[in-house]
Amino acid sequence: MLNIGQTENFSKMDKSQILAKFSSDPERYYKVSLFEEKGFMRKSCTKCKRFFWTLDQTQSFCPEDAENNYSFIGNPPTKKRFDYVQAWKEVESFFVQNGHKSVSRYPVVCRWRDDLYFTIASIVDFQRVMGSKVVFEFPANPLVVPQICLRFKDIENVGVTGRHFSSFCMIGQHSVPNSQGYWKDKCIELDFRLLTEKFGIDKKEVVFVEDVWAGGGSFGSSLEYFVRGLELGNAVFTEFGGDLNSYSVLDQKIIDMGAGLERFAWITMGTPTAYDCCFGPITKNLIETVGIDVEPKLLQEYFTAISKGLRESTDLTQVRKSATKQTKIDEAKYNKIIAPLEGIYLIADHLRTLVFAISDGALPSNVGGGYNLRMILRRVIATMDRFGWNLDLKELADMHIDYLKSTYHELDETRNDVKTIIGIERERYGESKTRMKGIANTLKTQNKMLTVDDLIRLYESGGITPDFLKQEQIISEIPSTFYERLSSLHQSEKVEKKEILNLDGIPDTIALYYGEDPAEFEAKVLKVINKKFVILDKTSFYPRGGGQEPDYGKIAGFDVVDVNKHGNIIVHELKGGIPKEGQAVSCVVDSKRRDGITKHHTSTHILNSSSRNVLGSWVWQHSAFKEEDHARLDITHHSALTEEEVAKIEELANAKVKENITIIIQNFDRGTAEQKYGFRIYQGGIVPVKSVRIVSIKDFDVEACGGTHVKSTKDVDLIKITRTKRIQDGVVRLEFVAGKAAREYIKKHAEELQKQLHEKAVKEQRDKLREQRKQEAREKIPALLRQVYEPDLIALKDNKIYVFEVKSRKFVYTANDHYDEYFHINFGEELVKHDPRIVYCGVFEEGGKVRTIIHAGEEASKQNKAGDIAKAISQILGGYGGGNPRFAQGGGPNKSKKDEAINKAKSMVLE
Numbered sequence: 048m049l050n051i052g053q054t055e056n057f058s059k060m061d062k063s064q065i066l067a068k069f070s071s072d073p074e075r076y077y078k079v080s081l082f083e084e085k086g087f088m089r090k091s092c093t094k095c096k097r098f099f100w101t102l103d104q105t106q107s108f109c110p111e112d113a114e115n116n117y118s119f120i121g122n123p124p125t126k127k128r129f130d131y132v133q134a135w136k137e138v139e140s141f142f143v144q145n146g147h148k149s150v151s152r153y154p155v156v157c158r159w160r161d162d163l164y165f166t167i168a169s170i171v172d173f174q175r176v177m178g179s180k181v182v183f184e185f186p187a188n189p190l191v192v193p194q195i196c197l198r199f200k201d202i203e204n205v206g207v208t209g210r211h212f213s214s215f216c217m218i219g220q221h222s223v224p225n226s227q228g229y230w231k232d233k234c235i236e237l238d239f240r241l242l243t244e245k246f247g248i249d250k251k252e253v254v255f256v257e258d259v260w261a262g263g264g265s266f267g268s269s270l271e272y273f274v275r276g277l278e279l280g281n282a283v284f285t286e287f288g289g290d291l292n293s294y295s296v297l298d299q300k301i302i303d304m305g306a307g308l309e310r311f312a313w314i315t316m317g318t319p320t321a322y323d324c325c326f327g328p329i330t331k332n333l334i335e336t337v338g339i340d341v342e343p344k345l346l347q348e349y350f351t352a353i354s355k356g357l358r359e360s361t362d363l364t365q366v367r368k369s370a371t372k373q374t375k376i377d378e379a380k381y382n383k384i385i386a387p388l389e390g391i392y393l394i395a396d397h398l399r400t401l402v403f404a405i406s407d408g409a410l411p412s413n414v415g416g417g418y419n420l421r422m423i424l425r426r427v428i429a430t431m432d433r434f435g436w437n438l439d440l441k442e443l444a445d446m447h448i449d450y451l452k453s454t455y456h457e458l459d460e461t462r463n464d465v466k467t468i469i470g471i472e473r474e475r476y477g478e479s480k481t482r483m484k485g486i487a488n489t490l491k492t493q494n495k496m497l498t499v500d501d502l503i504r505l506y507e508s509g510g511i512t513p514d515f516l517k518q519e520q521i522i523s524e525i526p527s528t529f530y531e532r533l534s535s536l537h538q539s540e541k542v543e544k545k546e547i548l549n550l551d552g553i554p555d556t557i558a559l560y561y562g563e564d565p566a567e568f569e570a571k572v573l574k575v576i577n578k579k580f581v582i583l584d585k586t587s588f589y590p591r592g593g594g595q596e597p598d599y600g601k602i603a604g605f606d607v608v609d610v611n612k613h614g615n616i617i618v619h620e621l622k623g624g625i626p627k628e629g630q631a632v633s634c635v636v637d638s639k640r641r642d643g644i645t646k647h648h649t650s651t652h653i654l655n656s657s658s659r660n661v662l663g664s665w666v667w668q669h670s671a672f673k674e675e676d677h678a679r680l681d682i683t684h685h686s687a688l689t690e691e692e693v694a695k696i697e698e699l700a701n702a703k704v705k706e707n708i709t710i711i712i713q714n715f716d717r718g719t720a721e722q723k724y725g726f727r728i729y730q731g732g733i734v735p736v737k738s739v740r741i742v743s744i745k746d747f748d749v750e751a752c753g754g755t756h757v758k759s760t761k762d763v764d765l766i767k768i769t770r771t772k773r774i775q776d777g778v779v780r781l782e783f784v785a786g787k788a789a790r791e792y793i794k795k796h797a798e799e800l801q802k803q804l805h806e807k808a809v810k811e812q813r814d815k816l817r818e819q820r821k822q823e824a825r826e827k828i829p830a831l832l833r834q835v836y837e838p839d840l841i842a843l844k845d846n847k848i849y850v851f852e853v854k855s856r857k858f859v860y861t862a863n864d865h866y867d868e869y870f871h872i873n874f875g876e877e878l879v880k881h882d883p884r885i886v887y888c889g890v891f892e893e894g895g896k897v898r899t900i901i902h903a904g905e906e907a908s909k910q911n912k913a914g915d916i917a918k919a920i921s922q923i924l925g926g927y928g929g930g931n932p933r934f935a936q937g938g939g940p941n942k943s944k945k946d947e948a949i950n951k952a953k954s955m956v957l958e
């Protein structure tokens with residue numbers, strides 16, 4: 048099944064019932080005019096009973112059960128050989144010649160659906176969300192599109208089965224039956240002619256199998272077409288709405304034909320695998336670089352056996368085993384040829400997926416869709432490590448782009464960005480390897496069986512891929528369910544839940560803010576809910592939305608504290624009172640607040656594009672918040688921003704402000720806007736309405752946006768980034784202010800800077816003075832000593848040195864703040880040397896604490912040990928002290944107890 052564009056909510060049971068019903072009336076559901084004209088026979092498979100249509104009388108098995116399954120390998124059924132790029136050119140020219148418009152591919156990052164990260168089918172391109180419904184919007188009818196689709200569910204098959212890819216090109220042939228478009232007959236006729244006329248496949252080789260498709264509340268018959276067991280395409284005719292019990296014919300029937308371009312190339316080339324003909328020169332180049340001696344015959348046999356084996360079993364290990372047995376490949380040969388080839392195919396495939404995804408603005412990360420991208424890049428590196436290959440991934444990316452650019456020219460424009468991101472991711476993986484090795488070693492010693500849950504935990508918490516564990520020989524095989532489990536874990540993260548208020552019967556509110564936008568207006572109260580919510584017939588109050596905060600103001604004199612939009616109804620939340628239903632009320636919007644919010648909103652657009660210009664094409668708005676006096680913009684970016692980058696972004700933003708660019712707001716039909724501007728317009732997420740409001744700042748920034756904006760960039764006045772921060776893997780936050788808030792910020796910032804500078808100068812002056820005094824004090828030591836020896840009481844008092852003498856005991860102390868540690872140590876030492884009866888106590892402040900230094904002369908220390916005195920003093924000061932009998936020190940934080948401490952020392956010595 049190629050088509051899985053819609054959510055499949057039909058069970059297998061439902062589908063088999065529908066199939067039984069449709070197949071019981073083949074004339075009505077399956078018999079197209081081509082079958083009639085050419086004489087196709089309807090048969091039931093001898094083995095599985097399914098119905099199929101063929102021109103080959105001898106065939107009694109459906110394509111999946113037929114003997115010639117995969118016999119195109121080594122023996123293609125076409126006269127011409129088309130590689131991947133050429134195959135598309137052929138398909139495209141055929142459909143264009145037959146009245147189709149060829150539409151460029153849509154991004155692989157599905158920006159227009161909020162339930163999908165990646166585009167998984169061509170039909171998804173044309174699905175748009177309207178409320179809770181999915182509608183179809185086709186830019187042309189009929190059309191054909193080479194849509195690259197990303198699918199990560201079957202990733203363990205990639206490189207192994209010969210036909211599974213993590214990304215592939217779905218040839219989408221779409222038609223709506225009306226005056227331009229066609230229905231079943233023409234569709235099948237075209238598909239048949241494409242195979243037989245354009246690709247030269249014998250008409251007897253083409254088999255159509257009856258099937259059905261159901262999903263998203265609709266269903267219809269489908270015809271899958273096969274050549275030699277290979278399903279090339281599936282034409283789905285979406286025709287009915289409802290389910291089997293109750294359904295009706297849809298107003299808009301749709302043909303959704305999806306075919307795999309890789310398979311078209313493969314069947315014409317007949318190479319052992321589709322990988323051999325779909326990556327241009329890359330596969331061959333890698334085989335040569337790595338140095339594998341390929342044996343074409345052996346590979347043909349092996350991969351044919353693999354393809355056939357997959358019909359019987361989905362257990363890859365089992366299929367591999369039986370294929371090697373059948374083709375007599377021993378272990379040595381397997382390790383020499385098959386294993387490295389699988390590695391090469393995987394690398395080529397995964398890199399191609401990364402090229403498309405990064406080019407379309409996705410970043411590898413550990414959240415959301417980025418998750419799968421990081422995982423496949425790590426698989427590439429782990430594979431290289433496992434085989435000891437030193438490949439230049441950037442060079443390989445270049446080769447992919449060179450090969451693909453004739454179909455997808457846009458890849459050329461983002462070439463350097465793609466290589467930058469691959470380089471950064473590879474480096475990061477290298478950095479984390481030491482840590483991973485450590486964890487691997489621990490696991491080895493534990494020697495326990497790892498379950499799929501264990502593996503998922505290891506990857507989720509430590510980024511450790513099972514490929515790495517395999518390489519480290521911790522596990523022997525990667526469980527087949529691992530990647531499926533992992534990708535389903537991260538599938539549903541994108542959908543958010545919204546609260547729904549019951550507003551039945553209330554008409555849509557007329558939004559005045561998109562028109563005249565009066566700050567004062569009269570309105571009628573239509574409804575009051577819960578004594579706080581008010582709904583008016585019309586309003587100028589802008590409701591919260593797209594990150595823009597709501598307007599405040601007054602309704603009938605009561606404060607408006609919140610405004611929200613529910614569908615097209617605007618609900619005001621009031622505080623302090625509420626008007627009556629039916630009442631005519633005067634309303635006033637706080638225009639100062641609105642003005643601030645508006646400036647910040649327009650600045651968000653300017654900064655977003657400035658960031659993308661400065662940093663790279665991977666920058667998208669992740670989310671935004673706009674208030675009256677500040678705002679923030681979260682962008683997708685791989686690393687934290689450097690100061691230089693911030694300065695550059697700010698500089699470019701303000702240059703755009705100065706340019707005074709007129710901001711143009713126009714409404715477009717959604718499809719027209721997408722074709723005209725591309726999907727870059729969806730910076731703020733999907734637009735769930737048919738008409739989009741495009742806000743453009745020349746071609747510098749064009750976004751679909753419902754917010755309020757200034758008339759010209761100069762109205763913003765100034766943008767100042769106040770802070771940036773990496774808030775999650777792959778997302779960086781820019782906090783900023785604009786307009787008056789920016790001026791105020793800068794003024795305040797300048798004042799603060801001035802204040803800081805002043806404080807610094809004052810402190811420096813003070814420190815200098817203190818140093819000076821200390822120096823002077825040191826120089827004064829000899830003079831001061833003399834004053835003590837030959838007591839000069841007046842001089843001593845001037846210097847705050849106090850001498851006490853009681854019965855031949857002497858206590859000298861000073862707490863003069865001009866004296867420092869150096870002074871006290873030297874002064875005290877000299878003092879007690881000269882007179883052994885002296886106890887000297889020096890007290891000073893340092894580092895927010897009171898410190899003390901005690902010297903005891905030889906004689907004095909017999910009475911009072913310096914250590915004891917220091918201990919006693921320190922205790923009073925709330926700290927600790929100690930030392931020997933002659934010298935000690937201590938101190939504590941209690942500055943207010945300084946005098947008490949000195950008195951204690953004094954009394955210890957003198958009493």
Ligand SMILES: [Zn+2]
Nearest residue numbers: 092095109112
């Ligand atoms: Zn069958």
Ligand SMILES: [Zn+2]
Nearest residue numbers: 731752753754
């Ligand atoms: Zn906006």
